[in-house]
Amino acid sequence: MSNPPDIVTGETETYPQMGESEALPEPPEKPTPSRRRTLHDMWVSGTEAPVDTGRFTDEGAQEMLAEEEPDVLAGQRGTLVVDDYDEAAVSDEETQIVNMGPQHPATHGVLRLQLELEGETIRRVKPIIGYLHTGMERTGEALTFMQGPTNVTRMDYLSPFHNELCFSLAVERLLDLEVPPRARAIRILMTELNRVASHLLWAATTGLDIGALSMMIYGWREREACLAFFEKTTGLRMNHNYIRPGGVAADLPDGWEDDLVAIEETVLEGLADYEGLLMENPIFLERTQGVGVLTPEECYAYGVTGVLARASGIDFDIRKTFPYSGIEQYEFDVPTAEHGDVYDRFVLRFEEVRQSLGIVRQAAESMPLGDYRSEDRKVTPPPRARIDQSMEALIHHFKIFTEGFKVPEGEVYQAVESPRGELGMYIVSNGGAKPWRIHVRGPSFAHVQALPAMLTDSLIADTIAALASADPVMGDVDR
C-alpha cells in the first residue's frame, strides 16, 4: 500500500515494503516501562463481571494512574520547573479522578483532561490529546508543494492564513524565490486581519466560558465582518488556500479599501463595548486575576510563546525579532505584562487587536502596485489568457499543474507569529516535487503541555478560565 498513483503516469511511487526491500532488520522491541497497565480492566457499573473492553476506548497506557512515579507525579503536578507546591497543606481527604473529556463544552475542541480532584481543588492534571489526529504530516508528504497550502491551512483552523504564510515562506526560502512587494503587503494585511478575527473568536468563547454570555454574541458579530472580507477576497470564509508559494492566489477585489475602513470601525467600536463590559466587572476580575499563572521559567522550559509568554513578561514576538514578509516597515508595538494570569492575557489580546488593526491600516495605505505573483513562471502558473498565445506558457502551466515544480534539496525551519504563538514549519525536500517531510510546530501543543503547571491547585471553575486563556486549537495540537 503506497501513496495514490501519479495522475499522469499512473505508476505508483513504490517504497520498498518490509518484504521486498533488502530485509531491513526488525528493530528490537524495547519494552516500554511495563508498570503502565496496557489495557485497564473495568467494571461497568451495575454488573458483577469485568466486561470485555474490546469496544471501549482503551487509552489505558496513556491514562493517569492512582499512584505514579515521583518524576511522572511532578510532571502532572506541574512542579517540574518551578516547585512551589506546598506539600504540607495537602489534606489526606479521598481524591477522585474525573474526566474532563473529549466531548466537553469548555475544552475548546477535543482535548481530554484527567483531573485528580480533592473536593473542588485540583491536585493533578494529565492532558490526553490525539482525538483530532488527522495524519496531516503524512498527507503533506503525498501532496506536491503547490497543493501544500490546502493541507496545511486546515491545521490551525482559527488562523488559516498564518499556516499558509509559514508554509509559503519556507518553500520560498528553499527555492530562493523573491516575492513582489504587493504580494508581501497583501500577505501581511491578510494575516494581521486573521489575527483580529482569531482574537475576536477567542474573546467570544472565553467570555462564554467565564459566564459573560453576551460576549459570545458580540464576538461573532465583529468576526462576521472580517469573514465577509475574507470571502470577498479569497472566495472562502475559512481554509482559504490564498497564500501560495510564489505570491497570493488573486488580487484584492475592487473597493477593498473602504471595506477595511468599515471593518476597522466596527471592530474598534466592538472592542470598546467588550472592555466596558468586562474590564471593570467585579465578577470578571474575581474569576481572572491570579488564575492560571505561568512563570517565565516555565515559559522557557515548556516552549510557551505568544501571548502567554508576553503575559508572563517575556518580550518575544517573532514579528519583531525575526521579521518576515516585509513586516518591519510597519510601525507597531508589542505589549507585555508581568503577572502571567488570565486577566493579563485578556488585556494583551485586546491590545494586540488594536495593534493589528493599525498594521492593517498602514498596509492598506502604503499598498504598492504591481503584480501579486512572482514573475518566475516555473513556480507560479501563467495567467489564463497567456496560455492560448504562447506555447511556453502552456508548457509551464502543464508542468506546474501535473507534476508540480521541483524544489532543490535541503531543509529549512520557518517561524511565523500566529495568534497563539510561534508557528514553525520544518520542511525537508529531497529535490522532488513533493516534500519529503513536513513537521509543523504548533504553539498550542506546547500550551497544552504547560496546562498542569497552570491548573494544579486551583478550583475547577478556574480550570475553565485558564484553559480558555491558553486558547488551544486542537487542530494545531494533534495535526
Add this chain to the structure above:
Amino acid sequence: MTLSAYLPIALMFLLVVGFAGISMVLSRSLAPHNPTPEKLDPYECGIVPLQEPLQRFPVKFYLVAMLFVIFDIEIVFLFAWAARFVDLGWYGVAAVGIFTLLLIETLVYVWKRGALDWNVQHRARYRRVVAVDAAKEAA
C-alpha cells in the same frame, strides 16, 4: 368565608395537577422508551467510566448544601409576611426585621469561620501575583 372563596384555589389546583398529569401520560405513551446499558452508564464526556463514581463526597459539598437550605427556608417564611405586609404595618416590619437579623448573624458567623471560601491556594505563584499588585499600590 363561603365555600366559593376557595373556588379559584381549587381551580388552580386542578389545573396544575391536570397539566402535570397529562404531560407525563402523553410523553410516557408517545415517546419511545428504550433503556440500553450505555444509557444507564454515568456520562463521562464520552469516555467509558473507569470505576464507580465516588460514593463519599467531601464534607464541603454537604456544608454548602445545608447553608443553602437555611437561607432558602428563610425566604419562604418571608413570603407569608410579604402577602399582608401593608396591614401588618410597622409591627410586621419589626418582627421580620428581628428574624432576618438573626439569620444575618449566622451568615456573619459562617463567613468568619471560613466555611464559604473554597479557594485553597497552596502555590506561591498565586500569592506572588497578589503581592505584586500590593507592592504596586504601595509604590
Add this chain to the structure above:
Amino acid sequence: MTRDAALSHDALAEQFPAAEFGESYGQRIVRVPRKDLVAFVAAARDIGFRMFIDVCGVDYLRRSPRFEVVIELLSLEPPSRLRILVGVPGDDPSLPSITGVFAGADFYERETYDMFGIVFEGHPDLTRILLPDDWEGHPLRKDAPVGAVPVQFKGSNQAT
C-alpha cells in the same frame, strides 16, 4: 535570520569536538553524535539558548543513519536559533531523552516515539500520544502503509 548574532559559537565548538557546525538557509545547525546529546543541549542552554522550541523525527529511508531527530532551540538576548540534528540508526532507534534539561520535551518525544518508534531512554512516561494505544506500527515511517482507502472511481488506475 540575517540578524543572527554569532553566539559564542566557538564556546560550544571546543567543548564538543565531535559536533560539526553548519549553516542551512540562514539558520545555524549542528550535527551531534547520540552519546553526548544531553551534555550538548545542557551546554547550549547555559550559553543562551534558553527557550525550547521543538523536537521532531525524520525518516531518511535509504540513508545510513536512517532516522534523524531534530531539536530546535531559541535564544532571546541575541535573537538566534539553533537546530541540533542527531542521526539515529534504523536497527537501534533509540537515543537519550532531553527531558532532564528541558521539561518541555516530554510531549514532543512521546509524539516522535508514537510516529517513528524512536525510543527515548530516560523518558519518564514514554507512551503513545496521538494514536490510540492498541495501534500497531508507526505511521510516519516511510515504509509504513499510508492506510489510504482505495478510491472507487472506476477510471483511476487501481491503487495498490
Add this chain to the structure above:
Amino acid sequence: MSRPSAPPNILTAVLGKAVGWARTRSMWPASFGLACCAIEMMATGAAHNDLARFGMEVFRASPRQADLMIVAGRVSQKMAPVLRQVYDQMAEPKWVISMGACASTGGMFNNYALVQGVDQVVPVDVYVPGCPPGPQGLIHGILTLQNRISAGEYAVR
C-alpha cells in the same frame, strides 16, 4: 429498536403527524464540535445567521438532553469509540447530521488516521457537503432533516 408502530389509521396518522411536527420545533443539538466545521457551527448559532429561529440555539453539552447530534469535523480513529458512546447515551428520538466533507467521507484526508465517513460509526440522517459548509449550508441541512421528520419519514429511530 423501537416499539412496534400500530397499523396506520386516521387517528394515529394525525397523531403521528402531530408528533412529527412537535419533534422538529425545538431540536436541541448535542455540541459535538471537532474541527473547522465546529467554528462554522458556532457561527451558525451566533447572532448573524441565527439558529434560534428554529429553536435550536442552545447546544446541550450532555447527550441526555440532546435530540440531534451534528458531527462537525473530522472523526479520528481515536475519537470514533467516543462518538459511538455519546451517540448511545442520547435519548431515543435522535438524529445525526454529518457536517462537512471530512465527517461524511473522510474528505481530503484519505489516510490512516481518519474514519472515512462517520456512517461507519453512527447511522447518519443528513449529509451536509462543504469544507467547511457555510452557515447557510448547515441551516439548509437542518431544514431538510426537519421536513423529513415532520413528513414522518424518520418517525421513530
